[in-house]
Amino acid sequence: MTFLTDVEEVDVDIEEFNELVGYDETYRPQGFTRVADKRLNQLSGEESVETAIADLTDAGERVHPVDDEDDGPAPDLADKLQAASTDGNAHEEFEKLVAKAFSRVGCAADWIEGGGDTDVEIRSPEHVVIDVKARGNGRVNSLEVTNVDKHRRQRGADHAIVVAPGFAPKVIDNAETTELTTIAVDDLVELLDRREEYAVPPEEILALLTRSGAFQDDRLDLLDEYIQDRIDAGETLLAVIRALERADGAVETAEDVRWIVVGMEDSNDIPTTEEVRSALQLLAHPSVGAVEQDKDGYRVTTDYNNGIQLVQSLGDVVQPLGREE
Incomplete structure (x- = not known):
């Protein structure tokens, strides 16, 4: 059956x-x-x-998977997004640019050509539909929430997002009480900038975008806190590598490594022993191999310059203490 x-x-x-x-x-x-x-x-x-x-x-509709391999730099895409969002004759171009933007932040995105359906579909890391609204006056003054939700149900998606150059206050208030997210183009550009500069994982971006309500500065602040935590975690990894390199031999415990870091760093922002221990565990993991541990303690297997490249290559693996899966 x-x-x-x-x-x-x-x-x-x-x-x-x-x-x-x-x-x-x-x-x-x-x-x-x-x-x-x-x-x-x-x-x-x-x-x-x-x-x-x-x-x-x-x-019917035509679905076009988005490929951003041949794209120019993010600032060019940002300028095009902002220009198309307020051009009443560029609806289709705006849809394609929004699909490109979500592809650029790391999502698997399709642009859906034709009326009667949503405009962009995100297939991963979460299943989301996006309705795109270009407005010559710079903002959406009213929004048919039932139509947006219909598009979400038609595609079997878990969440719906509306992208526009801006939104009237009543639309923002309405979004707070519905199962969708509104995001202005300027905020989407901010997400592009953070993805470009800090390689923020798409999962983190979608986690904020799939919260119902308006995506505004408070959510950007949360993303900035996450970015700073990642930067701090990466700096801790590099400090541990440099400390072990300076020791020129095995260091017995994480506490001993921390005291070497204290002697090196001209700062009050010193990692805790638990943060050093977490960094040692990651660096000693077989998939990383930057540190080895034996009965005498910890030894570094690379130099500091290689350590910088290593930490950069870890990408999504580098997480602040307490966020590890």
Whole structure:
């Protein structure tokens, strides 16, 4: 028994359909037939299923996966976003730029061409739909929340986001009581800047964006706190590497390593023993291998310059104390 939701009837030419999914030209479906996953996977490697059906029927939405490999620097994208958001004749361009922006922050994003559906779909790290609103006057004065939620349900997404150049206060207040998030273009640009400069994981960005209500300065402050915690964690790793390098031999305990750091650092912002111990555990992990531990204590296996590259390469692994999974 098969259950279907959101069924949409289409009429396609059988020969064109057979060619599309790789069936023999003489094949004729009998009753209800499900196209095998391997055939759909081969199709989606070239284009989306929705786009293929739209091409066959000359109707419906076309889904375009976003690829940002050939993009220019983030400032160019930011300028284009801000310009298109207030251009009443650039709705489609604005949609594509928003999809590009979310791809740039690390999400798997599709731009959905055509009316009657959402404008951008985020497939990972969370399933989210995005409605994009360009406004010549610079802000959205009213918002049909039921339509946005309809788009979310049509796509089976967990959350909905609305992107616009700005929002009237009543729209922001309304967002607080609904299961969606509003974000102004300027704040989206701020997210792009932080992703570009600090390589913030997309999971952290989506965690803030999928909280219902308006994305405003308070959420940017939370992101900045997270960034600072990551910077501090990276500096602790480098301080431990430098301390072990200076010791020129095994250091018995994390407390001993910390006292070496105290002697090196001309600052009151010294890591705690627990933070040093956490850093040693990460650096000694087989996947990192920057520190080795034996019966005599800890020894560094790299120099400080290589340590800088190592910490930068760890990326999402570097987390402040207490946030480790």
